[in-house]
Every structure is written in structure tokens, then in C-alpha cells.
Amino acid sequence: MRRRRHVIAAVAVLALVAGACTRAEGETEIGGAVGAPAESDEGAGEGTPATGSRLDQGGFGDLEEVCSDGEPGSATETGLTPDEIRLGTITDRGSAERPGLTQEMYDTAVAFAAWCNEHGGIGGRTVVIDDLDAKLFEYGQRIGDACQQDFALVGGGGVFDAQDNGARVACGLVNIPGYAVTPQARVAELQVQPVPNPVYSFASAGYRWIQGRFPEAGKLGILWVNLDGPATIHDQIVEMAETMGFEVVFDEQYRPIGETGWRGFVQKMREAGVTTFEMVGEPENMVALQQAMQTEGWYPEVIHLQPNFFDRKYAEEGSGSVSETTYMRSPFPTFDMADEVPAMADYLELMERYNPEGKTAMLGMQGMSAFLLFATAAKECGAELTRACVLEQAGAQEGWTAGGLHSPQTPGNQVATQCSLAIRVTPDGFVYDEELTRPNEGIYNCDPGNVVELTDDYGVPKPAA
Numbered sequence: 001m002r003r004r005r006h007v008i009a010a011v012a013v014l015a016l017v018a019g020a021c022t023r024a025e026g027e028t029e030i031g032g033a034v035g036a037p038a039e040s041d042e043g044a045g046e047g048t049p050a051t052g053s054r055l056d057q058g059g060f061g062d063l064e065e066v067c068s069d070g071e072p073g074s075a076t077e078t079g080l081t082p083d084e085i086r087l088g089t090i091t092d093r094g095s096a097e098r099p100g101l102t103q104e105m106y107d108t109a110v111a112f113a114a115w116c117n118e119h120g121g122i123g124g125r126t127v128v129i130d131d132l133d134a135k136l137f138e139y140g141q142r143i144g145d146a147c148q149q150d151f152a153l154v155g156g157g158g159v160f161d162a163q164d165n166g167a168r169v170a171c172g173l174v175n176i177p178g179y180a181v182t183p184q185a186r187v188a189e190l191q192v193q194p195v196p197n198p199v200y201s202f203a204s205a206g207y208r209w210i211q212g213r214f215p216e217a218g219k220l221g222i223l224w225v226n227l228d229g230p231a232t233i234h235d236q237i238v239e240m241a242e243t244m245g246f247e248v249v250f251d252e253q254y255r256p257i258g259e260t261g262w263r264g265f266v267q268k269m270r271e272a273g274v275t276t277f278e279m280v281g282e283p284e285n286m287v288a289l290q291q292a293m294q295t296e297g298w299y300p301e302v303i304h305l306q307p308n309f310f311d312r313k314y315a316e317e318g319s320g321s322v323s324e325t326t327y328m329r330s331p332f333p334t335f336d337m338a339d340e341v342p343a344m345a346d347y348l349e350l351m352e353r354y355n356p357e358g359k360t361a362m363l364g365m366q367g368m369s370a371f372l373l374f375a376t377a378a379k380e381c382g383a384e385l386t387r388a389c390v391l392e393q394a395g396a397q398e399g400w401t402a403g404g405l406h407s408p409q410t411p412g413n414q415v416a417t418q419c420s421l422a423i424r425v426t427p428d429g430f431v432y433d434e435e436l437t438r439p440n441e442g443i444y445n446c447d448p449g450n451v452v453e454l455t456d457d458y459g460v461p462k463p464a465a
Contacts (some may be wrong), residue, residue: 054346055353058119061343061403066375067127069120073383079151080385085125087113087374088146089367090156090177094133102157105178105367106131107351107358109155112371114354122378123385132156139163147171152390154374155367161185174387176374176394178367180413183232183460190387192394192411194369194402195331199232199458201416202240205450206304206329209422209436210276211244214325217301221250221274223265223281223289230280232458233306237278240452250274259285262292275301283314290321299323307331310362310423310430319427326425327436331407331417332365333443334430341443343404369402373411407444414463419446 058065072082079086089109092101106129113127121127130150132142136159143164146153152174162184168175175191183199210217220241224234238248250272252265266289269277277300279286286309293299305328338345347368351360358364377393378385399408407419421444422436437445 053349054342055115055350059403060346060350060372061401061405063372063376063403065119065379066372067116067119067121068123068379070123071383072124073385077151077387078147079149080125083126084128085122085378085385086128086130086150087152087154088130088132088142088150088156090132090134090139090142090146090153090158092134092136092159094135097136101136101159102178102363104359104361104364105156106133107355108364108367109371111351111353111355111358112155112368115350116371116375122375123382134158134160136160137163140165140167143168143173147173152176152374152387155370157181157363172387174391176370176377176390178363178370183458187413187460187463190391191413192373192391193413194373194394194400194411195366195406195409196412196415196417198414198416198463199236199460200454200462201414202236202452202454203329203416203418203420203450204240204244204452205418205420205445205447206327206422207241207244207246208447208450209327209329210302210304213436214276214302217275218246219249219273219275220246221269221272221277221300222248223250223252223254223277223279225256225281226253234280235456235458236454237280239454239456243452243454246276254281254285256281256285259288262289263296265289266292266296266298269300270296270298276304277302278304278306280306283309283311284317287314287318287321290318290323293323294321299325301325302327304328305425307362309425310334312429315425315429318425319429322425322427327433328423328425329420330423331409331420332362332405333421334423334432335360337432337443341404343402346403347405365402365405369400369405372402372405373397373400408441408446416451418448418450419444420450421445 058067060066075081089106091106093103093106095101109129113129116127132146134142139158139160140163154176155178157177157179159181161180162182169189177193180186180193180197186197186199224230250269303323303326307328307330309328310330333341333344338348347365351358373394377390380393381389395412397411400411401408407417409417422433424431424433439445
């Protein structure tokens with residue numbers, strides 16, 4: 001029974017960080033993704049990329065010489081020799097319960113290493129990726145492995161990332177993660193998140209946009225799963241919304257697996273006068289709720305969703321019942337914006353060329369940001385490469401965008417992004433809503449008012465002021 005409860009928790013927690021990223025049926029293979037490799041030069045072999053492409057010059061987006069040859073200094077730390085640097089990438093891809101879970105993070109690691117090594121590696125050291133498959137329930141064991149062999153953890157994440165009970169920090173292992181889930185992992189030391197998911201700071205741009213376009217939609221309804229990760233997100237959303245002046249008039253839980261009472265929830269929301277609605281959970285459940293709304297002939301004035309609903313399967317399965325006013329905020333552009341976002345085109349090209357059997361997804365992009373941040377920090381350290389130097393340089397990056405792959409971020413564990421764009425869910429898929437976004441920095445809206453500082457007790461220490 002206990003294992004079953006953990007499995008259910010895994011499904012729900014991953015929905016919050018990886019809803020768009022699991023190996024769901026119907027997900028597009030990388031070979032079919034938007035953003036093909038550069039055309040070959042005249043006279044070059046078939047499939048040879050143009051020598052002028054950013055990737056061929058060692059660049060990614062607006063980052064230049066991400067990886068390069070060099071003269072490595074003396075090796076004094078675990079996972080570092082004069083010839084190579086070992087980096088561990090944690091996933092749950094071998095999970096029997098959810099096969100392929102976060103596979104795209106390992107796929108991105110493999111592609112990055114192949115590209116980086118082609119350009120000289122990290123300061124002349126070959127990048128070696130250690131596959132740390134936690135399989136959901138072996139996170140602690142994989143941290144034990146990494147402590148013995150790896151210089152750093154980069155570009156990964158595990159559902160039960162508090163399971164090591166502080167062993168990573170105790171052995172001095174640096175983490176530049178693709179994502180962090182539990183409150184304990186989010187505030188852990190020796191860590192810099194490229195796209196932070198802090199505990200006491202919450203991105204509120206979506207709710208600001210609602211107030212601007214739907215000024216009368218101030219009565220919030222929220223439906224959620226009472227498990228550790230989702231419960232924290234629920235509490236953060238409620239505190240944020242109430243701080244901004246929303247009144248919570250409906251707040252109920254649903255079963256993560258086997259829920260059948262969707263019409264009952266819709267009826268209760270209608271009776272409570274809900275005008276703005278948010279679900280904390282998986283896209284499949286949102287589809288079921290939307291279908292119940294369609295059956296009942298009632299939708300709230302506006303629906304707001306977290307970025308994990310940026311899921312191709314959700315768009316496909318929910319297209320026939322989606323509300324015209326369903327929105328989400330996102331730090332990443334959509335894949336079909338590759339023509340106007342060079343770094344997006346580079347990510348898709350890199351995957352196509354260096355790991356064509358891999359997957360492209362939002363967590364893959366977050367993993368890519370982590371590897372780019374690590375490489376940038378290591379480059380700053382030069383020949384005197386140490387874990388301490390990488391940690392310092394990674395945390396010193398200001399306005400980090402991974403070469404333009406996502407909105408400006410403050411790497412670390414404490415600051416939520418002030419910069420997002422609005423995505424509207426339509427019967428035809430996801431569309432960048434420029435009018436709602438009101439961009440003031442490229443395609444993003446950046447404003448200190450897009451973040452709410454939280455004060456409730458979330459069970460972990462608050463950052464120093």
C-alpha cells in the first residue's frame with residue numbers, strides 16, 4: 001500500500017514539473033520537430049551542415065564558444081582528470097511505473113556532450129555523462145554513486161529529490177539541476193537552479209494578466225491533489241492569489257487516479273460563482289474536467305494553468321472542449337517560434353544532429369539551460385576549475401537566458417522569474433498571445449510586479465533578506 005501511494009504521488013508531482021515532458025503517446029519525435037539542421041554547403045556530403053551555423057562555430061543562441069579546447073590545470077577533485085570531466089544526469093527514465101519518465105533530460109545531456117566534445121570539451125577536458133537513473137525510488141542510491149564518481153550533477157532531476165537526506169551536500173557534490181521538486185530540494189545548498197523554482201517567491205504574471213483583461217473575474221476556484229508536491233503548489237497559488245486580491249470561493253481535492261466526479265465539481269463551482277479557475281495536476285485530468293464543463297454547458301470566465309500543461313497531448317485530447325479563455329504563463333517560447341527565437345532553433349537542431357532518436361520537450365530545454373550554465377561557469381573558472389568556482393560563477397550570472405532559449409532568470413534557489421510570456425490554449429494548439437503578454441523585453445513581459453513574495457510557512461527555512 002505504501003509503494004502504491006508513492007507511485008500515485010510520483011504521477012502527481014511529476015505533473016507539476018514535467019507534464020509537457022513525459023514520453024506520452026503521440027509526442028512528436030525529434031526528427032519531426034520544428035527546426036531542421038542547417039542546409040549543407042554546395043559540394044559537401046549529404047547532410048553536412050553549413051559551416052556558418054552557430055552550432056558549427058561552437059555557439060548557441062547568443063552564447064559564443066560554449067565549449068573549447070584548452071590547457072587543463074591540475075585535477076584535485078572527484079570526477080576531474082587532466083583528460084575528462086564526469087557529469088551525472090539524474091532522471092527517472094527506468095521507472096517501471098512510468099517508463100521513460102524525464103527521458104528527454106538524459107537525451108539532451110547526450111546531445112550536449114557530443115556537441116561540446118566536438119568543440120574541445122570543457123577547457124580541453126572530454127565531457128563524460130554518467131546516466132543516473134533513479135527509477136523513481138532509487139534517488140538516494142544514485143546520489144551515493146555520484147558522490148563517488150562525478151564532479152557535478154547537471155541537467156537532471158528526480159521526483160523524490162529529498163530522498164538522499166542531505167547526502168549530496170554532505171559529500172560536497174554541486175548540482176545545476178534541470179528542475180527541483182520538493183521544498184527541501186528547492187532550498188538545498190551547493191545548488192544553482194538555472195530556471196529557479198523557489199519556495200517563498202512565486203511567479204504571478206498570469207494572474208496580473210487576468211486582472212488586466214478580466215477585471216471582474218476575481219472569484220477563484222482551485223482543484224488539487226493532496227500529495228506533498230501538489231499540496232505545496234496549491235498553497236503557493238492560494239497565498240499568491242489572495243495577496244493579489246482574489247477571493248477563493250471553491251477549494252477542493254480530487255483523486256489523482258480514478259476520479260469520476262468531474263461533473264459534481266463543475267456544478268459546485270458554478271454554484272459558488274467561480275470566475276477564475278486553476279487546476280493543480282495532470283493535463284489528462286484537466287481534459288476530463290473540461291469535458292464535464294462542456295457537458296454542463298458552463299465554463300468559468302477564465303482558466304489559468306501552470307506551465308506543466310504546455311503539453312502536446314493536452315492540446316490534442318482537450319481541443320474539442322477547451323474554453324476560449326484558457327491561458328498559461330511560460331518562461332519558454334513555443335517550438336513553432338523557432339524562426340524568431342534563434343536559441344530555440346539551435347536546441348532543435350542540436351537534438352536533430354547529435355541525438356536524433358531523442359526527445360524534445362520543456363524539461364529537455366531546462367536541462368539544456370543547466371548544461372549551458374555549467375559550461376559558461378566552467379569557462380569563467382579557466383584552468384583553475386573547482387566545484388567551488390563553478391558554483392560561484394553559475395550563481396553570478398545575471399539575466400540568464402541560456403543564449404536566448406528562455407526568459408531572463410536569476411540563477412539560484414530564491415528568486416522567481418519576473419519575465420514570462422502568455423500562451424493561449426486553442427483547438428489548434430498553443431499560441432503565443434502577444435496582446436496579453438504586452439512584451440517589454442523581446443517576446444516577454446518583465447516586471448517586478450510579476451512576482452509575489454510569500455510569507456506562509458512551507459516547512460523549510462526562509463532565505464535571508
